[in-house]
Amino acid sequence: MKRQPLRLAIIEATRILEAAGVASPRADAELLAAHVLGVDRGRLPMIPLVDPPVIEAIGQLVAQRAKRVPLQHLTGWAALGDITVSVGPGVFIPRPETELLLEWGLKLLNGREYPVVVDLCTGSGALALAVAHARPDAVVYAVDIDPTALAWARHNADARAEAGDTPIRLYSGDVGDSTIFAELDGLVDLVLSNPPYVPPGAELSPEVIDYDPAQAVFAPDGGLAVIRQVVATAARLLKPGGGVAIEHDDTHASAAPAIVSARKVLTDVEDHRDLAGRPRFVTARRV
Template identity: 45%
Template sequence: MEEALRAAEERLRAAGVPSPRVDAELLAAHLLGVSRGRLRSMAITGAPAPEGLDALVDERARRVPLQHLTGSASFRRIDLSVGPGVFIPRPETESVAQLVIDRAGTLAAPRIVDLGTGSGAIAASVADEVPGAEVYAVELSDLAIAWAGANLEPYGVRLVHGDLATALPEENGTFDIVVSNPPYIPADAVPTEPEVAEHDPQMALYGGGADGLRLPRAAAASAARLLREGGYFVMEHAEVQAPWVAAFLGEAGVWSSITTHQDLGGRDRATSAVLRQVRPDGTSTSGAGVADTATGDGR
């Protein structure tokens, strides 16, 4: 097996795959139905390479995503079913889920909605790690919602087929937390990685408009109507978009405590805000039309 793994590693390296040895081992482990650690032990003891490894390595060398070949993507504590038609969850999004989990942990029986859930990664993780939370997930894509349904069903998440800009009008003003990882890539910023450009659905990539922020703005507007006063909103975005997101949240005049959060790599990849509480006389507890801004690190 070790010889086959080395050969696979070289083929993947020549094809430009970023982690050739890891991918070769994961493909072999997938075929054998064992963990990567167990596979390494088997390779040391001279076990034979699994049948079909060459074919999978060929596909990976053509830059078909590893997760499409294994049918699975790891996210925090769970494994998600993924494949063509759904955005593969990224490690940086785990930091966004952590922000939601930390906030939800301070509340009794929180109501949470994930706008544009894709595979269901954030919603499933929140439901898994916050006992007693009532979690909703909204997704527009017919293909993605099929994957989300399979991933969310074990966690009791309520999946809604709808547009993040208009979904759940009957639930306005009832949620404690709204989270979103909407499409946010600008129209002319074509991803350089073949796995993304050729295999992630365009519907999940491009946010609309020259700056890619049409859908992030729509997610923020929906959060403002869905949240209770004092409710928490957090949204993922590109690093370069952080100041723009903070600016349009501030301009909306309904948010306070606007905070930029960094992912584990130190990049500004999410922004959170709190829906202003309004006094009985109609004035804001945070002052009229002035946003409180800060910078913090996500966990």
């Protein structure tokens, strides 16, 4: 069988994905090709020719992506910070928008030894595990109410522990429970949360509507219900000087900071934009 140019296969894949309305057709085509070949995306230019079965395998994945199956479901992983986590049906896929929230949290921890960190609504465990990877001295707690998400988080936590990272402490629980992590009241350096925050009825891409679990995406009260619970819990958990960062919908640029500011023990309330320039997360510190 005659070997074929990989470059032409990627060009064709890009054309198909663009026609299907995929937001990043070229990047997705290259990531799928890299996945099939088992190499990093940056190595693709060093592979000019591939065997026909490789072209066929890429084509099969591209056809699935064109149906708007999430890229991460096809590759089986998503990245956050310096780690990757396994994802698939039943768990929310970490997004690049959360990178800046993670960076803010890690910056807050600079100069703090053995910090205590809590990740509320952990989903796949990505935020908690990214913190544990960056700060091996941290004691990291994570909680979610959804058993499917927790199964993914446990799988990812076990994988990161096997890779040498400090294990996280993973719990099943409701962030709206006023007694959750009661033993940590006033002891926590950092609370992070990427909770459900999309207003019901919002128009979203097929990748989100059809594949992300609705309970991890939508929240009542215009998307603010769980954010209110997270703020209440954070205000209770944080030690003086501790910080909280909560992701929110881009329509919450005023509402989310107002909820945080209503807690008198929280100060330095600031809203931040994501990589695309949209309002994305709010931060504050405990008095």
